[in-house]
Amino acid sequence: MKLSKLLYLAFAFKTFFISAQFGSVATYNIRYDGHTDLANDWSERKVPISNYVLKNQIEVIGFQEVLSNQLLDLQTLLPQYKFIGVGRDDGQNKGEYSPIFYDSTKFEALRSGTFWLSPTPEIPSKGWDAALNRICTYALLKKRSNPQELIWVFNTHFDHIGVEARLRSAELILAQIAIFLKDPNTIASLNDLNTPVILFGDFNMEETDAGIELIKAQFKDFSCLRIPDPKKGKKYHEICFAPTFNGFTKTSTDDKRIDYIFGTDSIIPFECKVDTATFGLSYPSDHFPVLVFYKVLR
Numbered sequence: 001m002k003l004s005k006l007l008y009l010a011f012a013f014k015t016f017f018i019s020a021q022f023g024s025v026a027t028y029n030i031r032y033d034g035h036t037d038l039a040n041d042w043s044e045r046k047v048p049i050s051n052y053v054l055k056n057q058i059e060v061i062g063f064q065e066v067l068s069n070q071l072l073d074l075q076t077l078l079p080q081y082k083f084i085g086v087g088r089d090d091g092q093n094k095g096e097y098s099p100i101f102y103d104s105t106k107f108e109a110l111r112s113g114t115f116w117l118s119p120t121p122e123i124p125s126k127g128w129d130a131a132l133n134r135i136c137t138y139a140l141l142k143k144r145s146n147p148q149e150l151i152w153v154f155n156t157h158f159d160h161i162g163v164e165a166r167l168r169s170a171e172l173i174l175a176q177i178a179i180f181l182k183d184p185n186t187i188a189s190l191n192d193l194n195t196p197v198i199l200f201g202d203f204n205m206e207e208t209d210a211g212i213e214l215i216k217a218q219f220k221d222f223s224c225l226r227i228p229d230p231k232k233g234k235k236y237h238e239i240c241f242a243p244t245f246n247g248f249t250k251t252s253t254d255d256k257r258i259d260y261i262f263g264t265d266s267i268i269p270f271e272c273k274v275d276t277a278t279f280g281l282s283y284p285s286d287h288f289p290v291l292v293f294y295k296v297l298r
Helices: 003-018 042-055 068-077 163-182 190-194 210-216
Strands: 020-029 060-064 081-084 100-103 107-116 135-143 146-157 197-202 224-227 237-240 259-263 267-274 290-297
Touching (some): 020 042, 020 146, 020 197, 020 259, 042 068, 060 197, 100 107, 100 135, 135 163, 146 163, 163 197, 163 210, 210 259, 259 267, 259 290
Parallel strands (some): 020 060, 146 197
Antiparallel strands (some): 020 290, 060 100, 081 100, 107 135, 135 146, 224 237, 267 290
């Protein structure tokens, strides 16, 4: 190979990584502190859960099923992280949170809030055939090392009963994301229209459900690898990672993949992990955490 071509490839490789924004994001349903599970109590589970965040140096993580006492524990155990979120029952501190924790040494929140998964998303409410109030917490984060690097993150927990509610929730979140991306209050330039978006959480749906298919029509599923498959008349087929729900048991009878991390096309995942490590006689939660390392192409 000619020296000039080698120099060109080296320059292109260097330019690619200079122009890429690197990061890590995770989703983790930590199971509410109910004291009724046949597993470890929250007082024991909180340490391995927080250690998981610290060990992996996760920049942004969305938790689900977090009660106010659990939120306080996580704040104590993750001192360099700030959180965004409210209780779903009153918009303050009652009921479960779906908080976003972010490393405050690396990010600043420019805008944040919560909306309810219902026909009245601006107030605490239950939607459609849902059994409970459900919410989506969001934030526009700015990288401290480079103010030009912005990213939207949305963390949610869909209803476990309402089939219509899950589909309508997917529609609502996609509509809200589209509104935020065009909101003049958060757009400083035309470049901000292309701000990358990550959507993660416990969706209580499997891959074949209509709500997941709807989301995947607009966002990439970072837990799946796309493999070209021209023989089947498709551009690709997907090979997806392990189940994320374990039910606190080591048997695979009820295991399923219901926790996801989705993102826009400019976000390129280069590693995805579903952590199945045990703790004591069981697991730290009845869900496994999902972690994605990514780069954003600019």
